[in-house]
Amino acid sequence: xxxxxxxxxxxxxxxxxxxxxxxxxxxxxxxxxxxxxxxxxxxxxxxxxxxxxxxxxxxxxxxxxxxxxxxxxxxxxxxxxxxxxxxxxxxxxxxxxxxxxxxxxxxxxxxxxxxxxxxxxxxxxxxxxxxxxxxxxxxxxxxxxxxxxxxxxxxxxxxxx
Amino acid sequence: xxxxxxxxxxxxxxxxxxxxxxxxxxxxxxxxxxxxxxxxxxxxxxxxxxxxxxxxxxxxxxxxxxxxxxxxxxxxxxxxxxxxxxxxxxxxxxxxxxxxxxxxxxxxxxxxxxxxxxxxxxxxxxxxxxxxxxxxxxxxxxxxxxxxxxxxxxxxxxxxxxxxxxxxxxxxxxxxxxxxxxxxxxxxxxxxxxxxxxxxxxxxxxxxxxxxxxxxxxxxxxxxxxxxxxxxxxxxxxxxxxxxxxxxxxxxxxxxxxxxxxxxxxxxxxxxxxxxxxxxxxxxxxxxxxxxxxxxxxxxxxxxxxxxxxxxxxxxxxxxxxxxxxxxxxxxxxxxxxxxxxxxxxxxxxxxxxxxxxxxxxxxxxxxxxxxxxxxxxxxxxxxxxxxxxxxxxxxxxxxxxxxxxxxxxxxxxxxxxxxxxxxxxxxxxxxxxxxxxxxxxxxxxxxxxxxxxxxxxx
Numbered sequence: 001x002x003x004x005x006x007x008x009x010x011x012x013x014x015x016x017x018x019x020x021x022x023x024x025x026x027x028x029x030x031x032x033x034x035x036x037x038x039x040x041x042x043x044x045x046x047x048x049x050x051x052x053x054x055x056x057x058x059x060x061x062x063x064x065x066x067x068x069x070x071x072x073x074x075x076x077x078x079x080x081x082x083x084x085x086x087x088x089x090x091x092x093x094x095x096x097x098x099x100x101x102x103x104x105x106x107x108x109x110x111x112x113x114x115x116x117x118x119x120x121x122x123x124x125x126x127x128x129x130x131x132x133x134x135x136x137x138x139x140x141x142x143x144x145x146x147x148x149x150x151x152x153x154x155x156x157x158x159x160x161x
Numbered sequence: 162x163x164x165x166x167x168x169x170x171x172x173x174x175x176x177x178x179x180x181x182x183x184x185x186x187x188x189x190x191x192x193x194x195x196x197x198x199x200x201x202x203x204x205x206x207x208x209x210x211x212x213x214x215x216x217x218x219x220x221x222x223x224x225x226x227x228x229x230x231x232x233x234x235x236x237x238x239x240x241x242x243x244x245x246x247x248x249x250x251x252x253x254x255x256x257x258x259x260x261x262x263x264x265x266x267x268x269x270x271x272x273x274x275x276x277x278x279x280x281x282x283x284x285x286x287x288x289x290x291x292x293x294x295x296x297x298x299x300x301x302x303x304x305x306x307x308x309x310x311x312x313x314x315x316x317x318x319x320x321x322x323x324x325x326x327x328x329x330x331x332x333x334x335x336x337x338x339x340x341x342x343x344x345x346x347x348x349x350x351x352x353x354x355x356x357x358x359x360x361x362x363x364x365x366x367x368x369x370x371x372x373x374x375x376x377x378x379x380x381x382x383x384x385x386x387x388x389x390x391x392x393x394x395x396x397x398x399x400x401x402x403x404x405x406x407x408x409x410x411x412x413x414x415x416x417x418x419x420x421x422x423x424x425x426x427x428x429x430x431x432x433x434x435x436x437x438x439x440x441x442x443x444x445x446x447x448x449x450x451x452x453x454x455x456x457x458x459x460x461x462x463x464x465x466x467x468x469x470x471x472x473x474x475x476x477x478x479x480x481x482x483x484x485x486x487x488x489x490x491x492x493x494x495x496x497x498x499x500x501x502x503x504x505x506x507x508x509x510x511x512x513x514x515x516x517x518x519x520x521x522x523x524x525x526x527x528x529x530x531x532x533x534x535x536x537x538x539x540x541x542x543x544x545x546x547x548x549x550x551x552x553x554x555x556x557x558x559x560x561x562x563x564x565x566x567x568x569x570x571x572x573x574x575x576x577x578x579x580x581x582x583x584x585x586x587x588x589x590x591x592x593x594x595x596x597x598x599x600x601x602x603x604x605x606x607x608x609x610x611x612x613x614x615x616x617x618x619x620x
Contacts (some may be wrong), residue, residue, distance in 0.1 A: 028224045073486075
């Protein structure tokens with residue numbers, strides 16, 4: 001078992017889109033649909049410098065949440081919904097190639113990324129990317145995705161590297 | 162109905178299955194929870210289903226962000242039909258629901274604004290972010306591409322077909338007239354290509370200085386320039402140096418070719434070519450800003466190149482070389498003309514008064530049809546009348562490509578990214594027509610070598 005309960009891991013491993021919520025410089029929540037990646041311990045998302053306000057917000061306030069909510073975007077036997085709160089860091093020390101460390105798990109979900117990467121000459125700034133690395137601290141799970149019923153809550157011990 | 166209510170109404174019709182309410186919990190962490198929703202578009206309100214559980218209940222009276230997100234999975238590939246609507250405001254209870262009347266809205270739908278345009282609008286943010294990272298890391302952070310790709314992008318190398326066609330035709334006409342010097346042909350091609358690459362780079366330099374590239378948020382692979390300066394891939398200084406380098410090669414080779422021949426004819430043709438290419442976008446003439454850029458491109462990539470290539474080979478003038486350059490000139494001007502269509506807003510804002518900026522859609526399309534008709538009329542008429550070789554009539558086989566471009570202009574005039582494939586067809590039209598003219602000349606050359614008096618259809 002990884003850092004998260006198995007049903008949530010299953011969602012993270014298949015979800016094509018999740019909602020990353022960050023806190024802006026005025027203390028308001030801002031949500032961005034992004035593809036979530038999971039390596040068994042941490043959640044990763046990447047962001048192009050073209051859409052890097054979220055990276056700035058995380059640098060100012062690392063508290064984030066990620067929800068998996070779209071039944072069309074996950075392919076699991078039994079649909080559930082989950083939200084994970086956590087602390088995020090941004091790795092932008094090598095915007096050009098640093099994000100490629102998550103390419104193997106990205107490729108599994110979105111094979112077309114290799115096609116787009118091959119067109120890097122056409123989209124050079126799109127592939128200058130920061131990596132958002134999220135350490136989960138609490139998770140919520142809604143069986144059958146029904147949020148009219150209270151979720152199961154998981155207080156998580158920080159996964160060790 | 163207002164734009165806001167139209168947008169809210171679309172929440173019920175654009176495939177959004179649920180809403181996600183994001184708020185800050187008591188510990189100051191964001192928390193996002195999915196729920197069902199309905200829309201009261203007339204009141205400009207979204208009604209959200211309550212969420213159960215004290216820990217996850219959205220707060221009343223505090224700022225929340227409600228997001229609607231949609232994708233369509235494409236198994237084995239990824240997904241498409243990306244869109245989202247993000248609303249900010251405060252929640253209040255209303256008939257057992259949570260009501261949000263948005264105070265701020267952000268949205269994107271890739272079917273309304275292409276991902277390329279969406280990305281292009283993010284370029285200023287990309288620069289702000291890279292400047293911030295540069296400060297944090299204490300070293301300059303810039304985007305990069307491999308040297309080969311960067312050269313290809315900065316010079317727009319694939320567009321050299323526009324040079325290959327007129328130079329090859331000039332050489333072919335000379336060969337038909339019994340003059341063929343392969344090494345002069347290669348030097349002519351290199352010189353002409355250097356002018357072309359200098360022009361491409363100069364175009365970027367001066368469009369950056371005039372603000373035309375910055376104002377254009379719908380670049381395509383055929384229009385909007387290379388954008389290497391705008392993206393920070395190369396500096397203005399580096400591009401200026403490259404431009405000077407290419408012109409230096411062109412001028413050096415041009416002077417050699419002039420000196421090798423009767424000097425003044427090639428010299429003046431070279432001066433004309435360099436003058437037209439530099440002042441295409443450069444002040445004080447800025448031909449493209451005055452609505453004569455298309456004419457200047459036609460001159461440069463038509464008669465000047467074809468006549469120059471012919472003269473270097475044959476050291477005399479030829480009406481045939483001049484005539485065959487005309488349809489090629491028209492078609493290359495039309496490539497530019499069509500590629501200027503999506504650039505209209507940015508060009509207009511930067512004072513670049515190209516023909517598509519000046520003319521209505523109907524006039525632009527009518528002029529396109531007219532110019533294509535003249536180009537193919539010249540080919541057919543010239544071949545039938547024997548002004549050019551008869552086999553050159555093969556080039557009319559390329560005409561259907563013009564019909565595709567016409568259809569693209571008619572149907573996608575205001576949609577840069579839907580027009581893009583048809584811009585590609587315009588490039589193909591010029592290339593295919595030029596190559597078929599060349600094939601016609603090669604047939605005539607071979608026929609004249611096989612038989613001293615080949616049948617009329619081969620000459």
